[in-house]
Amino acid sequence: xxxxxxxxxxxxxxxxxxxxxxxxxxxxxxxxxxxxxxxxxxxxxxxxxxxxxxxxxxxxxxxxxxxxxxxxxxxxxxxxxxxxxxxxxxxxxxxxxxxxxxxxxxxxxxxxxxxxxxxxxxxxxxxxxxxxxxxxxxxxxxxxxxxxxxxxxxxxxxxxxxxxxxxxxxxxxxxxxxxxxxxxxxxxxxxxxxxxxxxxxxxxxxxxxxxxxxxxxxxxxxxxxxxxxxxxxxxxxxxxxxxxxxxxxxxxxxxxxxxxxxxxxxxxxxxxxxxxxxxxxxxxxxxxxxx
Numbered sequence: 001x002x003x004x005x006x007x008x009x010x011x012x013x014x015x016x017x018x019x020x021x022x023x024x025x026x027x028x029x030x031x032x033x034x035x036x037x038x039x040x041x042x043x044x045x046x047x048x049x050x051x052x053x054x055x056x057x058x059x060x061x062x063x064x065x066x067x068x069x070x071x072x073x074x075x076x077x078x079x080x081x082x083x084x085x086x087x088x089x090x091x092x093x094x095x096x097x098x099x100x101x102x103x104x105x106x107x108x109x110x111x112x113x114x115x116x117x118x119x120x121x122x123x124x125x126x127x128x129x130x131x132x133x134x135x136x137x138x139x140x141x142x143x144x145x146x147x148x149x150x151x152x153x154x155x156x157x158x159x160x161x162x163x164x165x166x167x168x169x170x171x172x173x174x175x176x177x178x179x180x181x182x183x184x185x186x187x188x189x190x191x192x193x194x195x196x197x198x199x200x201x202x203x204x205x206x207x208x209x210x211x212x213x214x215x216x217x218x219x220x221x222x223x224x225x226x227x228x229x230x231x232x233x234x235x236x237x238x239x240x241x242x243x244x245x246x247x248x249x250x251x252x253x254x255x256x257x258x259x260x261x262x263x264x265x266x267x268x269x270x271x272x273x274x275x276x277x278x279x280x281x282x283x284x285x286x287x288x289x290x291x
Contacts, residue, residue: 017069017086017097018062018104024271025065028184029057029151031277032177035284036158038172039234043288049161052111057154059111063104064150070097071134079195105130118160126153141207144189148181169233176226183219183251184273186212187258190266191244213258220251227280236287243283247276 015021033053037045069076069087076088086092105127114121127151137143152174159170182204187197189205196206208215224244231240254269 011071013086013091014100016084017092017100018063020058020062024274026058026063027274027277028181029061029154030054031087031274031281032152032173032180033057033154033158033178034281036155036173037162038281038284038288039173039230040159040162040170043285043291045162049158052115053154053158053161056108056111057170059104059108060126060130063101063108064133066097066101066104067131067206068134070094070101075199078199079192081192081195097234115161115165118166119157122157122160126150126157137202139202141202141204143202144185144204145165145178147185148178151181152177172226172230172233176218176223176230179219179223179226180273180276183216183223184270184276186216186219187254187266187270187273190258190261191263191270200233212261213255217255220255224248224251236284239287240283241291243280243286246279246283250276250279251256279283 008102019025028132030142037050056101058152071083071086072082073094076082082088087094087097108124109127112120121127129146133146136146155174155177156166156170159166186204186208188201190212192201193203194206204215205212215224224247227244230236232243250272254272257265258269259265279282
Protein backbone atom coordinates (compact mmCIF):
# COMPACT_ATOMS: atom_id res chain seq x y z
CA UNK A 1 0.00 0.00 0.00
CA UNK A 2 1.37 3.43 -0.96
CA UNK A 3 2.14 5.64 2.03
CA UNK A 4 0.38 9.01 2.00
CA UNK A 5 2.80 11.96 2.13
CA UNK A 6 2.72 14.48 4.98
CA UNK A 7 1.58 17.40 2.76
CA UNK A 8 -1.25 15.28 1.40
CA UNK A 9 -2.33 14.37 4.93
CA UNK A 10 -2.27 18.04 5.98
CA UNK A 11 -4.30 19.03 2.93
CA UNK A 12 -6.86 16.34 3.77
CA UNK A 13 -7.15 17.68 7.33
CA UNK A 14 -7.78 21.24 6.14
CA UNK A 15 -10.28 20.08 3.51
CA UNK A 16 -12.24 18.20 6.16
CA UNK A 17 -11.95 21.06 8.67
CA UNK A 18 -13.40 23.58 6.20
CA UNK A 19 -15.75 20.98 4.68
CA UNK A 20 -14.59 21.89 1.18
CA UNK A 21 -14.74 18.15 0.50
CA UNK A 22 -18.51 18.38 1.15
CA UNK A 23 -19.79 21.37 -0.84
CA UNK A 24 -23.51 21.02 -0.04
CA UNK A 25 -23.23 23.82 2.53
CA UNK A 26 -21.71 26.14 -0.06
CA UNK A 27 -24.71 25.61 -2.33
CA UNK A 28 -27.16 26.22 0.53
CA UNK A 29 -25.47 29.58 1.09
CA UNK A 30 -25.13 30.33 -2.62
CA UNK A 31 -28.73 29.79 -3.72
CA UNK A 32 -30.39 32.52 -1.59
CA UNK A 33 -27.52 34.88 -2.38
CA UNK A 34 -28.02 34.26 -6.12
CA UNK A 35 -31.78 34.70 -5.74
CA UNK A 36 -31.11 38.06 -4.09
CA UNK A 37 -28.60 39.29 -6.67
CA UNK A 38 -30.92 38.43 -9.58
CA UNK A 39 -33.87 40.17 -7.91
CA UNK A 40 -31.79 43.23 -6.99
CA UNK A 41 -30.34 43.53 -10.51
CA UNK A 42 -33.52 42.54 -12.37
CA UNK A 43 -31.63 39.66 -13.96
CA UNK A 44 -28.30 41.34 -14.77
CA UNK A 45 -26.02 41.44 -11.71
CA UNK A 46 -22.74 43.32 -11.78
CA UNK A 47 -19.98 40.77 -12.64
CA UNK A 48 -17.65 41.96 -9.86
CA UNK A 49 -20.40 41.91 -7.26
CA UNK A 50 -21.31 38.39 -8.39
CA UNK A 51 -17.68 37.27 -8.08
CA UNK A 52 -17.29 38.79 -4.61
CA UNK A 53 -20.40 37.09 -3.31
CA UNK A 54 -19.64 33.68 -4.80
CA UNK A 55 -16.07 33.75 -3.45
CA UNK A 56 -17.33 35.16 -0.16
CA UNK A 57 -19.89 32.37 0.18
CA UNK A 58 -17.16 29.75 -0.18
CA UNK A 59 -14.86 31.53 2.29
CA UNK A 60 -17.49 32.26 4.94
CA UNK A 61 -19.13 28.85 4.75
CA UNK A 62 -15.67 27.35 5.28
CA UNK A 63 -15.03 29.73 8.18
CA UNK A 64 -18.39 28.79 9.70
CA UNK A 65 -17.51 25.10 9.53
CA UNK A 66 -14.22 25.75 11.33
CA UNK A 67 -15.95 27.72 14.09
CA UNK A 68 -18.64 25.04 14.36
CA UNK A 69 -16.03 22.32 14.85
CA UNK A 70 -14.16 24.49 17.37
CA UNK A 71 -17.35 24.95 19.39
CA UNK A 72 -18.20 21.23 19.14
CA UNK A 73 -14.71 19.80 19.66
CA UNK A 74 -15.78 18.22 22.94
CA UNK A 75 -19.05 16.88 21.51
CA UNK A 76 -18.28 15.62 18.02
CA UNK A 77 -16.44 12.55 19.26
CA UNK A 78 -19.68 11.27 20.83
CA UNK A 79 -21.77 11.59 17.65
CA UNK A 80 -21.55 8.87 15.01
CA UNK A 81 -21.67 11.27 12.06
CA UNK A 82 -19.02 13.67 13.39
CA UNK A 83 -16.59 11.53 15.38
CA UNK A 84 -13.98 11.63 12.59
CA UNK A 85 -13.74 15.43 12.34
CA UNK A 86 -10.16 16.78 12.70
CA UNK A 87 -10.65 18.68 15.96
CA UNK A 88 -12.47 15.75 17.54
CA UNK A 89 -9.66 13.34 16.59
CA UNK A 90 -6.87 15.74 17.54
CA UNK A 91 -5.49 15.92 13.99
CA UNK A 92 -5.41 19.71 14.32
CA UNK A 93 -5.19 21.93 17.40
CA UNK A 94 -7.88 24.37 18.50
CA UNK A 95 -5.38 27.22 18.17
CA UNK A 96 -4.56 26.29 14.57
CA UNK A 97 -8.27 25.99 13.75
CA UNK A 98 -8.92 29.51 15.07
CA UNK A 99 -6.06 30.78 12.93
CA UNK A 100 -7.67 29.18 9.85
CA UNK A 101 -10.98 30.82 10.80
CA UNK A 102 -9.31 34.23 11.11
CA UNK A 103 -7.53 33.91 7.74
CA UNK A 104 -10.76 32.95 5.97
CA UNK A 105 -12.63 35.89 7.53
CA UNK A 106 -9.87 38.35 6.60
CA UNK A 107 -9.92 37.15 2.99
CA UNK A 108 -13.69 37.48 2.83
CA UNK A 109 -13.59 40.95 4.40
CA UNK A 110 -10.92 42.06 1.94
CA UNK A 111 -13.35 41.23 -0.88
CA UNK A 112 -16.20 43.08 0.83
CA UNK A 113 -14.02 46.20 1.17
CA UNK A 114 -14.28 46.60 -2.62
CA UNK A 115 -18.04 47.20 -2.25
CA UNK A 116 -20.09 50.08 -0.82
CA UNK A 117 -20.27 51.21 2.80
CA UNK A 118 -23.66 49.68 3.56
CA UNK A 119 -22.47 46.26 2.43
CA UNK A 120 -19.33 46.58 4.57
CA UNK A 121 -21.40 47.49 7.63
CA UNK A 122 -23.77 44.56 7.05
CA UNK A 123 -20.80 42.19 6.66
CA UNK A 124 -19.77 42.88 10.27
CA UNK A 125 -23.15 41.53 11.43
CA UNK A 126 -22.63 38.53 9.14
CA UNK A 127 -19.35 37.62 10.83
CA UNK A 128 -21.01 37.96 14.23
CA UNK A 129 -23.75 35.53 13.20
CA UNK A 130 -21.15 33.06 11.88
CA UNK A 131 -19.37 33.13 15.25
CA UNK A 132 -22.55 32.99 17.34
CA UNK A 133 -24.40 30.16 15.59
CA UNK A 134 -22.21 27.19 16.67
CA UNK A 135 -22.67 28.04 20.35
CA UNK A 136 -26.46 28.40 20.26
CA UNK A 137 -27.15 24.67 20.48
CA UNK A 138 -26.03 24.81 24.12
CA UNK A 139 -28.45 27.57 25.07
CA UNK A 140 -31.52 27.06 22.89
CA UNK A 141 -33.44 24.44 20.95
CA UNK A 142 -33.43 26.81 17.97
CA UNK A 143 -29.87 26.72 16.56
CA UNK A 144 -31.43 26.04 13.14
CA UNK A 145 -33.00 29.51 13.29
CA UNK A 146 -29.60 31.07 13.96
CA UNK A 147 -28.13 29.07 11.07
CA UNK A 148 -30.85 30.50 8.84
CA UNK A 149 -29.95 34.01 9.93
CA UNK A 150 -26.24 33.37 9.31
CA UNK A 151 -26.80 31.81 5.87
CA UNK A 152 -29.54 34.27 4.92
CA UNK A 153 -27.59 37.39 5.83
CA UNK A 154 -26.10 37.24 2.33
CA UNK A 155 -29.55 38.36 1.08
CA UNK A 156 -29.61 41.92 2.49
CA UNK A 157 -25.88 42.19 1.75
CA UNK A 158 -26.45 41.26 -1.89
CA UNK A 159 -29.21 43.85 -2.26
CA UNK A 160 -27.03 46.48 -0.60
CA UNK A 161 -24.08 45.70 -2.87
CA UNK A 162 -26.10 45.56 -6.09
CA UNK A 163 -28.68 48.31 -5.58
CA UNK A 164 -27.39 50.40 -2.67
CA UNK A 165 -30.39 49.65 -0.46
CA UNK A 166 -32.41 46.90 1.20
CA UNK A 167 -36.10 47.13 0.18
CA UNK A 168 -38.98 45.33 1.88
CA UNK A 169 -38.86 42.58 -0.76
CA UNK A 170 -35.30 41.80 0.34
CA UNK A 171 -36.43 41.27 3.93
CA UNK A 172 -39.23 39.00 2.72
CA UNK A 173 -36.59 36.97 0.88
CA UNK A 174 -34.41 36.94 4.00
CA UNK A 175 -37.37 35.59 5.99
CA UNK A 176 -37.99 32.92 3.34
CA UNK A 177 -34.32 31.91 3.51
CA UNK A 178 -34.42 31.72 7.29
CA UNK A 179 -37.48 29.43 7.21
CA UNK A 180 -35.87 27.34 4.47
CA UNK A 181 -32.81 26.75 6.66
CA UNK A 182 -35.11 25.82 9.55
CA UNK A 183 -36.60 23.12 7.29
CA UNK A 184 -33.47 21.55 5.85
CA UNK A 185 -31.40 21.82 9.02
CA UNK A 186 -34.15 20.15 11.04
CA UNK A 187 -33.98 17.22 8.61
CA UNK A 188 -30.21 17.28 9.22
CA UNK A 189 -30.73 17.38 13.00
CA UNK A 190 -33.08 14.38 12.77
CA UNK A 191 -30.05 12.35 11.63
CA UNK A 192 -28.27 13.08 14.93
CA UNK A 193 -31.27 13.17 17.25
CA UNK A 194 -30.56 9.92 19.10
CA UNK A 195 -26.96 10.98 19.80
CA UNK A 196 -28.01 14.54 20.72
CA UNK A 197 -30.53 13.25 23.27
CA UNK A 198 -27.78 11.23 24.96
CA UNK A 199 -25.30 14.09 25.24
CA UNK A 200 -27.74 16.96 25.82
CA UNK A 201 -27.35 18.88 22.55
CA UNK A 202 -30.40 20.97 21.67
CA UNK A 203 -32.10 21.24 18.27
CA UNK A 204 -35.51 21.72 16.71
CA UNK A 205 -35.54 17.98 15.97
CA UNK A 206 -35.22 17.31 19.71
CA UNK A 207 -37.73 20.03 20.63
CA UNK A 208 -40.42 19.00 18.15
CA UNK A 209 -40.07 15.26 18.78
CA UNK A 210 -42.82 13.19 17.13
CA UNK A 211 -44.38 16.34 15.68
CA UNK A 212 -41.24 17.08 13.65
CA UNK A 213 -42.60 16.29 10.17
CA UNK A 214 -45.90 18.08 10.85
CA UNK A 215 -44.10 21.26 11.95
CA UNK A 216 -41.70 20.97 9.04
CA UNK A 217 -44.76 20.79 6.78
CA UNK A 218 -46.09 24.03 8.27
CA UNK A 219 -42.68 25.62 7.75
CA UNK A 220 -42.70 24.44 4.14
CA UNK A 221 -46.06 26.16 3.62
CA UNK A 222 -44.70 29.36 5.20
CA UNK A 223 -41.54 29.17 3.09
CA UNK A 224 -43.44 29.02 -0.17
CA UNK A 225 -45.95 31.66 0.97
CA UNK A 226 -43.03 34.01 1.58
CA UNK A 227 -41.53 33.22 -1.82
CA UNK A 228 -44.90 33.99 -3.42
CA UNK A 229 -44.90 37.33 -1.55
CA UNK A 230 -41.38 37.96 -2.86
CA UNK A 231 -42.59 37.24 -6.39
CA UNK A 232 -45.39 39.77 -5.99
CA UNK A 233 -42.99 42.35 -4.56
CA UNK A 234 -40.74 42.07 -7.63
CA UNK A 235 -43.54 41.63 -10.23
CA UNK A 236 -42.42 38.17 -11.28
CA UNK A 237 -44.16 36.22 -14.01
CA UNK A 238 -45.34 32.68 -14.73
CA UNK A 239 -41.91 31.06 -15.04
CA UNK A 240 -40.98 32.14 -11.52
CA UNK A 241 -44.13 30.55 -10.12
CA UNK A 242 -43.53 27.42 -12.21
CA UNK A 243 -40.14 27.11 -10.46
CA UNK A 244 -41.89 27.42 -7.11
CA UNK A 245 -44.41 24.76 -8.12
CA UNK A 246 -41.62 22.32 -8.99
CA UNK A 247 -39.96 23.07 -5.65
CA UNK A 248 -43.26 22.31 -3.90
CA UNK A 249 -43.27 18.87 -5.55
CA UNK A 250 -39.81 18.19 -4.10
CA UNK A 251 -40.96 19.39 -0.66
CA UNK A 252 -43.94 17.01 -0.74
CA UNK A 253 -41.59 14.20 -1.73
CA UNK A 254 -39.43 14.96 1.31
CA UNK A 255 -42.42 14.44 3.58
CA UNK A 256 -42.94 11.01 2.04
CA UNK A 257 -39.22 10.19 2.04
CA UNK A 258 -38.82 10.85 5.79
CA UNK A 259 -42.01 9.06 6.88
CA UNK A 260 -39.98 6.45 8.82
CA UNK A 261 -37.48 9.04 10.16
CA UNK A 262 -34.47 6.78 9.51
CA UNK A 263 -31.06 8.47 9.34
CA UNK A 264 -30.44 7.78 5.66
CA UNK A 265 -33.76 9.23 4.48
CA UNK A 266 -33.50 12.32 6.67
CA UNK A 267 -29.98 12.96 5.40
CA UNK A 268 -31.16 12.47 1.80
CA UNK A 269 -33.95 15.02 2.35
CA UNK A 270 -31.37 17.49 3.66
CA UNK A 271 -29.04 16.95 0.70
CA UNK A 272 -31.84 17.33 -1.84
CA UNK A 273 -32.54 20.89 -0.74
CA UNK A 274 -29.76 21.76 -3.14
CA UNK A 275 -32.28 20.87 -5.87
CA UNK A 276 -34.94 23.06 -4.24
CA UNK A 277 -32.61 26.05 -4.29
CA UNK A 278 -31.55 25.35 -7.86
CA UNK A 279 -35.10 25.00 -9.17
CA UNK A 280 -36.17 28.29 -7.56
CA UNK A 281 -33.10 30.03 -9.02
CA UNK A 282 -33.81 28.61 -12.48
CA UNK A 283 -37.33 30.02 -12.28
CA UNK A 284 -35.98 33.45 -11.35
CA UNK A 285 -33.40 33.48 -14.16
CA UNK A 286 -35.80 32.26 -16.85
CA UNK A 287 -38.50 34.69 -15.76
CA UNK A 288 -36.15 37.66 -16.17
CA UNK A 289 -34.86 36.34 -19.49
CA UNK A 290 -38.32 36.05 -21.00
CA UNK A 291 -39.99 39.06 -19.39
